[in-house]
Amino acid sequence: MNRRKLLTLATLAAVVAVSAFSPAYAQEPLKVGFVYVGPVGDAGWTYAHDQGRLEMEKNLGAKVKTTFVESVPEGADSERVIRKLAADGNKLIFTTSFGYMNPTEKVAKAFPNVVFQHATGFKTAKNLGNYETRIYEGAYLLGIIAGKMTKTKTLGVVASFPIPEVIRNINAFTMGAQSQNPGIKTKVIWVNSWYDPAKERQAAETLIAQGADVLNQNTDSPATLQAAQEKGVYAFGWDSDMSKFAPKAHLTAATNNWGGYYTETAKAVMAGTWKPGEVHGGLKEDMVRMSPLNSAVPADAAKAFEEKKKAIAAGTFHPFQGPVKDQSGAVKVAAGSVMPMKDLLSLNYYVQGVEGSIPK
Incomplete structure (x- = not known):
């Protein structure tokens, strides 16, 4: 270093x-x-x-x-x-x-x-x-690739617990995708565990059956990636590079x-x-890193990914800069503003495009 x-x-x-x-x-x-x-x-x-x-x-x-x-x-x-x-x-x-x-x-x-x-x-x-x-910075970048590569305009997230940290990542992933493809929707399945490969796999398979063709996760095992590869769709690693478990499906990882x-x-x-x-x-401090891109990632997606990665690291772009709207369409962050850290740390709502409701 x-x-x-x-x-x-x-x-x-x-x-x-x-x-x-x-x-x-x-x-x-x-x-x-x-x-x-x-x-x-x-x-x-x-x-x-x-x-x-x-x-x-x-x-x-x-x-x-x-x-x-x-x-x-x-x-x-x-x-x-x-x-x-x-x-x-x-x-x-x-x-x-x-x-x-x-x-x-x-x-x-x-x-x-x-x-x-x-x-x-x-x-x-x-x-x-x-x-x-x-790591929501990384989630936003994953969303950029997902938005470029989805054919169904439906993304899936295998989520652990409904705490602000995880909700931030779901929202950032969705907004990153919407920056490239405004019609994107994200489906979420909560497994109520940080590490349960069987539940993670089942959730991934359900999301794929519901039309999701690019998956993300906020769980600890590579089961989501392995299910994606078996079903012929794409997914991302999370917290560490998981490419060795599903090299065809693994597009990159936020680590x-x-x-x-x-x-x-x-x-x-x-x-x-x-x-x-x-x-x-985050990216600026080298505490968040992105793993290498899969060769399956198209050139335009890779370019958009790299440009936004540099902008986030430089502080010229923030994943939660306005306008940010919740599911109802209410403006939560106005254009020209950035969500304060205190609000990020207590985030308890989905942004537009995320389907369903947050478990209580």
């Missing part, structure tokens, strides 16, 4: 201000714990986090000692795991799923000298920060790149300069 990227990530990790966490780890490794919602496997959300952990180990060597616990259910079980990691001497703990937010906050109060970082939530405290990627952020956060804790805050890193 080049110096400019590292400096940007250092800023994101808020390492510039001295805090109450003193550099007490100079003579021994910083113990860092990770809590994962799914199995590490070789694709998806948890895999991407674990790749970030391994990159941090490579970057910092003997200065850190890491451990992880995988497939931890959200809820009471996660509190038990988080508490044990803190009790075992881990001084920096990353909890990597939305449902870990309240348990992380609770354990953080009990261990004030441990730094906790929670992924995709919104709570902070003296020793608790939160972080996530702006999370956590290694630089994890490295800089650990360095800040060791230096005593960590402070709580909110991190939202």
